[in-house]
Amino acid sequence: MNIILLSGGSGKRLWPLSNDIRSKQFIKLFKDESGQYESMVQRVYRQIMSVDADSKVTIATSKSQASAIKNQLGEKASICVEPCRRDTFPAILLAAAYLHDELGVGEDESVAVCPVDPYVEKEYYEIVKQMGELALQSDANLTLMGIEPTCPSDKYGYIIPESGDEVSRVKEFKEKPDVETAKKYLGQNALWNGGVFAFRLGYLLDKAHSLVDFTDYRDLFSKYESLEKISFDYAVVEKEPSIQVVRYGGDWRDVGTWNMMTEVMAEATKGNVTLDDTCVNTQVVNELDIPIICMGCKDMIVAASGDGILVSDKERSGAMKPYVERVNLDPMYAEKSWGSYAVMDAQKGSMTVKVSMHAGDSMSYHSHDIRSEVWTVIEGEGVAIVDGMEQHLSVGDVITIAAGCKHMLKAITNMSIIEVQLGKEICASDKHKHAMD
């Protein structure tokens, strides 16, 4: 099956593990069948593959997430990078054009679109597969997944089906109602709109050409910024008369806040954590090297990363966003396409970071106008190119890179370096990429 996974924006509600450049779907708090920690993106990919090992997965995402996805999935999934953020209709459209024009998916093939966030059972992806098949077999233009409600929630849009059958035509859509209205819907076999759609690729491309003036993927990419910000629901679903819905009754959770995340975390603690006997209903995630000791904590979440430390009552954690926005700190840890870095020290005129690269990782050839850098290799070996000169590096080697000097590093083995950045101003924007000489 062809699947477009929408890997959405950055979130601060799982701070300090999520930040402006690390979205919640990359935090490794789940475990796979062999007991290895995995992120939501990895979990979803694994679940899809266990349902259909031939699935072609394309992740529609922003530039800032592409590196993290490559680090976590390797080359297994295609990535369709949006030049800028433009809501779900443009994103799905761009990904559909990408499938057609870059990956050669035919107009008669089906495509399913899924958000990457919900925590679900494998059965969910069995339904997704079924939806892809139904999209080709039935005469409905769109096939939606309806989540069987567990309560009259006011947080979701509702789908009213014509019947309570497993597959049914859709009678109408309802915006997020108040709880009283939601109760009425529940009496009509109503379902939550889970944001999962399947369609024949040709249907969507026709629809797209009728709404947007473009020739192919590259053309669409080039004019992406001019597209209207509009959701797929508004632009397509609510105007389409021929829609069917498939029911899903399994576990389906939004793990976008700590309170909800703690319910599905693989373990009560991760990292160097000690809880005393009097801790109750408390989860602790520690990404730092130093130990955390919790004593007498009740109904709490404690999370620590290079970006900061959260100590919160679970219920209260949902109200975290404004406080995190006030903190307004540069991310101290980031996964990049060439590896990851962690800021270890920052003071006026200098910043010290630890750079970690996997064997084969390679930086772009670049230079800085303002800052110089001193690299000390503490693990592994690699090859640096500095102003066109190739240099083999191994543990204990030190190189100094003056401001203006072009440089890159390719890791031969897994590699760690301590990089001391020095200059009047240390900022991420002080970077120019260069073609290799």
Added chain:
Amino acid sequence: MNIILLSGGSGKRLWPLSNDIRSKQFIKLFKDESGQYESMVQRVYRQIMSVDADSKVTIATSKSQASAIKNQLGEKASICVEPCRRDTFPAILLAAAYLHDELGVGEDESVAVCPVDPYVEKEYYEIVKQMGELALQSDANLTLMGIEPTCPSDKYGYIIPESGDEVSRVKEFKEKPDVETAKKYLGQNALWNGGVFAFRLGYLLDKAHSLVDFTDYRDLFSKYESLEKISFDYAVVEKEPSIQVVRYGGDWRDVGTWNMMTEVMAEATKGNVTLDDTCVNTQVVNELDIPIICMGCKDMIVAASGDGILVSDKERSGAMKPYVERVNLDPMYAEKSWGSYAVMDAQKGSMTVKVSMHAGDSMSYHSHDIRSEVWTVIEGEGVAIVDGMEQHLSVGDVITIAAGCKHMLKAITNMSIIEVQLGKEICASDKHKHAMD
């Protein structure tokens, strides 16, 4: 007045701010009159000086604390370093011999001995001064401070005075009683034994020579390890028939646990800390560079340092010790006579530390057998001597120090360097001091 301050052992009960090498009396959680943070040692010294600006203060302590005391008090106080730990009688004896033989204090002068830990008002040191005067004027051999009890506590020894007068002869001493017995004592004008003694220096030296075979300070120092571990109370006080006690009724608190420390901390938070509106009776100390956000915390203490993070219910925090002992981590931050260091990263084969020195600070000339070091100067300037060669260092300079190579650094201005240590084994014991060539 002559004062011996007993600066006691390392404590884990204020972890992670106190550790094996940083005792609780060096944590800066109080404020002086100008609003600057100060430690207990600094507070006590300031209080003593405000009562008598001519006080001669000698701090009896272990080798491991000498550096921290020098960093916090400079050259203002004398330091009498015990070669090893031997309880309070040997420690007071060594300090008394030091005063007599090294500082020239006469046998007819009085000396007061005070523990450095209790949190007290200035009036306490006015009583100490008065005790020194009484030690010379009255015919009692020992003058003690009695703390007016605020409750029938079972945590202290009791002094039963002959009268309720401000100064009274002592009738008897009582070991820590149970609460019921303590209630009876309170009806007899009983006082807590606060561990403060004053005496004529000659009295103590005579007593010492009758108990220990030594000639002078240096002789005593050389045989210190062979001395019996015994407290001053057992060895001297309880055998002395001629004792008087002076009452102190002001604030007197043991701030040896977080629960008690939070009652006297200058501010509810220190460092980069955000508390939301729903936090109640919660104190947070953050020595890390990253922010801490607390939400919905009730009756809690949160403390973070390079050694670790504590999140604890206040009452429960008193039971912390066994958990901290299990963590058993090398201290990540230390004040040394030549400055301070903070471990930023440790992995197999390397450790990266930030070294901070004040202008004028100077390392000993030393070498390492196993590890090499790479220094990058990120702030200030200084002079390094490497295998006898003098080298001026300023921001951006990098020097590599091979294993076996002798080296030292003297800071001209305040100075920071990033030091990457590399070697099969990285340990504190891999260090040899050398005379300068």
